[in-house]
Amino acid sequence: MYKKTISLLIFISTLIYCTENAKLLGIFHYPGKSQYMSGVALMKILAERGHDVTVVSPIGEKNAPENYRDVVLPEVFEAAKRFMKNYFEYKVHPYVQTYVIGTVSFSLLNCTLSHPKLQQLIKTEKFDLVILQQFYGDALTYIPYVLDIPYLFYSPMGASYITNPSIGNPTFPSYVPDLFLRYTTDMSFFQRLDNTIIFIINSFIRYFVILPYHDRIVKESFPNAPDIQVYNQRASIILLNGDVSINDPVPKVPGMIDIGGFHIKPPGSLPRDLEDIMNTARSGVIYFSMGSNLRSVDMPKHILASLMNVFSKLNQTILWKWENDELEGKPDNVVIRKWLPQNDILAHKKMKLFITHAGLHSIQETVYHGVPCLTIPVFIDQLSNAKRAVNAGYAELIYMEEITEERLSPLIEVLLNNNNYTAAAKKRSSIMRDRPLSPADTASFWVNYAIRHKGAEHLRVASVNLTWCQYLLLDIVAFIFLCFLGIFMVLRKLTISLIKFRNCKIKKKLE
Numbered sequence: 001m002y003k004k005t006i007s008l009l010i011f012i013s014t015l016i017y018c019t020e021n022a023k024l025l026g027i028f029h030y031p032g033k034s035q036y037m038s039g040v041a042l043m044k045i046l047a048e049r050g051h052d053v054t055v056v057s058p059i060g061e062k063n064a065p066e067n068y069r070d071v072v073l074p075e076v077f078e079a080a081k082r083f084m085k086n087y088f089e090y091k092v093h094p095y096v097q098t099y100v101i102g103t104v105s106f107s108l109l110n111c112t113l114s115h116p117k118l119q120q121l122i123k124t125e126k127f128d129l130v131i132l133q134q135f136y137g138d139a140l141t142y143i144p145y146v147l148d149i150p151y152l153f154y155s156p157m158g159a160s161y162i163t164n165p166s167i168g169n170p171t172f173p174s175y176v177p178d179l180f181l182r183y184t185t186d187m188s189f190f191q192r193l194d195n196t197i198i199f200i201i202n203s204f205i206r207y208f209v210i211l212p213y214h215d216r217i218v219k220e221s222f223p224n225a226p227d228i229q230v231y232n233q234r235a236s237i238i239l240l241n242g243d244v245s246i247n248d249p250v251p252k253v254p255g256m257i258d259i260g261g262f263h264i265k266p267p268g269s270l271p272r273d274l275e276d277i278m279n280t281a282r283s284g285v286i287y288f289s290m291g292s293n294l295r296s297v298d299m300p301k302h303i304l305a306s307l308m309n310v311f312s313k314l315n316q317t318i319l320w321k322w323e324n325d326e327l328e329g330k331p332d333n334v335v336i337r338k339w340l341p342q343n344d345i346l347a348h349k350k351m352k353l354f355i356t357h358a359g360l361h362s363i364q365e366t367v368y369h370g371v372p373c374l375t376i377p378v379f380i381d382q383l384s385n386a387k388r389a390v391n392a393g394y395a396e397l398i399y400m401e402e403i404t405e406e407r408l409s410p411l412i413e414v415l416l417n418n419n420n421y422t423a424a425a426k427k428r429s430s431i432m433r434d435r436p437l438s439p440a441d442t443a444s445f446w447v448n449y450a451i452r453h454k455g456a457e458h459l460r461v462a463s464v465n466l467t468w469c470q471y472l473l474l475d476i477v478a479f480i481f482l483c484f485l486g487i488f489m490v491l492r493k494l495t496i497s498l499i500k501f502r503n504c505k506i507k508k509k510l511e
């Protein structure tokens with residue numbers, strides 16, 4: 001009896017194992033640290049859940065879990081290097097942002113697709129599903145097409161103009177602000193005008209610059225490839241690094257799945273020294289980090305001086321992610337470390353305030369743990385992340401170039417002393433945690449779903465099959481206009497003839 005139960009259990013577990021264990025190929029061409037880490041976090045979760053994971057990327061992982069294999073393309077990283085610089089000096093008008101990031105992707109994609117390691121991999125191995133980073137990565141969709149296997153997208157951000165066209169989701173400039181603008185959903189007339197202009201510019205850049213170039217890149221590496229329109233809109237599912245607790249509620253087609261916060265692990269214990277520092281902090285702890293793309297050592301000198309002056313007058317202990325060994329003029333209540341376990345620090349009961357660049361993962365973690373924050377957004381989506389955080393009531397915002405002692409001090413003061421910020425952060429936290437399935441389980445479920453249903457073609461909306469004229473109903477509008485014009489012409493003719501006829505009659509009568 002006992003033996004029978006055990007063999008039955010083994011049988012059932014192998015059944016589960018068989019359905020849930022697939023060979024996944026992740027391709028992440030973009031070496032921006034936060035975009036890369038975000039994609040890798042997803043692939044690691046899938047490996048931990050039993051999938052056999054292969055990741056093609058420019059970087060590679062040191063602490064890869066079992067069944068996780070790296071195929072590193074260092075040449076892609078080299079190609080990206082000439083675009084990397086001090087991001088604090090990165091100043092690009094939002095109108096040309098798509099053009100700039102889009103064109104950076106060209107050499108990365110070219111290098112990825114033509115790379116012998118990738119070419120070899122797809123010739124010699126079989127996979128069940130491909131996971132592609134959707135960050136200006138349309139050319140990559142040729143890989144699942146040529147392998148004839150399903151794929152899904154992973155977007156390191158929420159729904160935006162970058163993700164929408166590839167899955168047929170509408171973008172409404174009337175109330176959905178662009179990722180690169182500092183607007184909320186509640187826009188004034190001129191903000192909507194600005195938002196519409198950027199939408200039109202982005203559409204033109206996508207259809208007339210980015211897609212044709214991606215088409216060229218693919219055809220160079222794969223001479224038999226058809227035109228890009230044939231294969232670049234075949235995805236039915238896109239996993240979005242977004243959540244309603246943080247992102248604006250916007251329309252999403254059924255294959256757009258929010259998994260924002262999936263990377264957040266249950267907090268662990270802190271290293272001994274940090275635990276002591278936090279526990280003994282007299283008035284709590286302020287945590288300061290500018291994330292992984294930006295380095296606080298690159299901040300302008302006068303701004304560093306203002307920050308330290310303000311910090312030195314606080315009663316709180318400041319934990320600062322500082323990328324050097326030394327910080328000249330460091331006040332006594334400031335503790336610097338090259339790396340800090342952000343998630344565990346934010347979870348600590350002594351945590352009072354997070355000073356952040358408003359990168360998406362940082363905002364997700366601060367909301368998850370209900371910690372108010374002071375945002376210093378610098379570029380890309382950080383501006384809109386920060387605006388939404390302020391709007392939700394758990395954050396204040398200051399731009400880097402505005403930082404002075406006089407401006408910074410009262411902001412930190414109010415964030416520490418007014419409980420409304422904490423209350424708003426806790427409210428958002430409860431929204432984020434209130435869901436039927438954890439974000440990581442949700443991601444895992446949809447990956448399995450895509451495998452079971454061979455790409456889940458039944459979720460694909462028909463808009464991807466329409467030309468933009470049909471999609472915007474321009475042909476119908478033109479038709480209706482012509483009909484009205486026709487009716488107007490006929491009526492006009494009739495009226496003229498009638499008047500002529502009457503005039504004739506009157507004339508005759510008079511004669």
Ligand SMILES: *[C@@H]1O[C@H](CO)[C@@H](O)[C@H](O)[C@H]1NC(C)=O
Binds near residue numbers: 106110216220
């Ligand atoms: C792709 O890279 C190769 C080799 O570096 C280069 O010769 C080619 O012009 C590039 N193609 C495109 C479309 O940029």
Ligand SMILES: *[C@@H]1O[C@H](CO)[C@@H](O)[C@H](O)[C@H]1NC(C)=O
Binds near residue numbers: 313314315
């Ligand atoms: C710091 O603590 C001291 C003593 O508790 C208190 O008098 C002072 O007002 C505090 N300073 C600030 C900025 O909160």
Ligand SMILES: *[C@@H]1O[C@H](CO)[C@@H](O)[C@H](O)[C@H]1NC(C)=O
Binds near residue numbers: 418419420
């Ligand atoms: C906190 O919010 C409440 C309700 O919105 C408001 O009445 C109160 O004045 C706020 N408190 C402070 C200190 O801002």
